Amino acid sequence: MLAAQRQSAILDAVRSTGGVRVADLVDRFGVSDMTIRRDLEMLSDRGLILKVHGGATALRPGATEEPGFAAKAELHQRQKDAIAEKAAGLVQPGTAIALSAGTTTARLAQRLTAVEGLTVVTNSIPVADLFHRAGRPDQTVVLTGGVRTPSDALVGPIASAAVRSLHVDLLFLGVHGMSARAGFTTPNLLEAETDRALIDSARRTVVVADSSKWDVVGIATIADLAAAHVLVTDDQLPDEAREALTHAEIV
Incomplete structure (x- = not known):
């Protein structure tokens, strides 16, 4: 050839x-x-x-372009697996957690199906399906309603209202992009609203995002960098990103 x-x-x-x-x-x-x-x-x-x-x-997509779940799942698989493995170590049996939509949170869900007694709130169809197929009777999964996005998230007023009535110990938040200027962002306006409701529902927020997300900016800000208590990422973050995250007091 x-x-x-x-x-x-x-x-x-x-x-x-x-x-x-x-x-x-x-x-x-x-x-x-x-x-x-x-x-x-x-x-x-x-x-x-x-x-x-x-x-x-x-x-890199524009601020409103939203790739499908299958396309994003093919990207940065090694980094996502390492992030998911690290994040899974933060979950204790018997706790209530929330998982937002995203391919990294889906990889995390694969590992959490082995954790006893979890209550899981999610607006991700693939995440809910992973727990359903695991079939553990000691786990409870709450799937919000809402409007389905190209990345298989359920968003909008119905999803946000469902989330606001709940309270969880930990939120694992996947994001489209993150930057010092715009914070954590998404290309979907309705998803930003639902993600903000997820943050409000949680005692602690853990963002799971590989380094390729740095300096990518979607049209809607979910929250400032300081809204995250912990960021689980890979070792390829540029120095400017590390400085911004340190300034925001993120672990």
């Missing part, structure tokens, strides 16, 4: 799934790691993709 053909196929993969990993491309095309990285560099130089650690994603 010629380099131009391979790069075209890589571009098609990025556009159809939202992102690709170098290791997967090496296996797919049977070429070296260096060759794939060179291909990604050329596509990036042409303004067709965004290079990230370990692969590439589609160009």
